[in-house]
Amino acid sequence: MTRVTTPAATIAERIAATIDPVFAVIEDWRREVAALLAADDEPRAGRIDPVIADLVGGELERPGTLITGAGFVAAPGFLADAPWHLAWWLSGASPFRTDVLGTGLRRLDAVSDPDAEAFRDYTTLEWWRVPERTRRRHLTGPYVDYLCTDDYTVTITSPIVLDGEMAGLVGADVYVAKLEQALLPELRAADRTCTVVNASGRIVASTDLHRATGALLRAEGLADALAPLREREADGDPRAGEAQATTLPGGAEVVACGDTSLALVLE
Structure with missing residues (x-):
């Protein structure tokens, strides 16, 4: 490819400018969660979940936000009290598994028991696999997200790496609509x-x-x-x-x- 300054390039820059704020928010979350986990000798879901809810809640309920779901996903075995754990919240505008809109921030009801029939190993999914391999932010989609949205979605995830090991990731869902x-x-x-x-x-x-x-x-x-x-x-x-x-x-x-x-x- 060659460098250009054309109407197409201008539109492409505007598209990037529309999505860049989502990247910036996720990067802020990543830094805060990484600092929180690094300062905890024994990270536990019971301590981190309220922090994650406060961290993402303001953005999820902000008028005009593109983000409809967000949170933290732990690496298997990283949290002392939750071997598999999604601390993921949905905005009141999300219709995922509910007939009522505008009910406010609510948590995703994820199955965390690996022996349960409905359990889903999230480490096999692209939004986990690629950041785990590259140690960098990744945009997955568009795809139909049956785990979190039941609709065409773009998921942006950024890994948290502590002492060279994957501790988990933070991310956000954006409805393609x-x-x-x-x-x-x-x-x-x-x-x-x-x-x-x-x-x-x-x-x-x-x-x-x-x-x-x-x-x-x-x-x-x-x-x-x-x-x-x-x-x-x-x-x-x-x-x-x-x-x-x-x-x-x-x-x-x-x-x-x-x-x-x-x-x-x-x-």
Whole structure:
């Protein structure tokens, strides 16, 4: 890819600017939780859960936030009183497993008994596996999150590493529908079809109503154009630097959206 300053690059920068505040909030949470755990000789769920609730609660209930769920997930065996543990809260706007909206902050009812039929080993999921391997922030999705949202979601997670060992991670869920609402005004500013995809080419948002969330965008040369984003994820380096772009054989421009691991396809 070559450096460019085009309308596509400008839109890509605006997309990054929409998502960057979510990254910043998560990084603040990561630092605070890491400091809390490092200062505790025997971290326990009973002590950390109220802190996590206070930490994420303000953002979850803030008007206009993109975040609908957030919290801390412990590495198996890290907490003395909870071998498997999710301290994850949902905002009042989240409809997950409830028919009532606006009921306020509530905790995700996660199954933590590995012998239970409904138990889910979260260490096998992408939002855990990639940060565990790379020791860096990761954006997962869009995907249907049956564990926390039951809807198309983007999950951003950042690992907490203490003395070289994974203690857990902090993260946030963003409903794709809310992300679309935030991004579409920027996408519609162009006079061409705009589609935001992840590093694998799956659609996050598009001005083309026929392009479904989560579907693969099929375009000649797109996989190669997105290869640098996939390589950054594999190497554990989320930084995309200045807007990078390439032109596909069909004429579409592909531009990285800052360090979000997303890209804009402008046709």
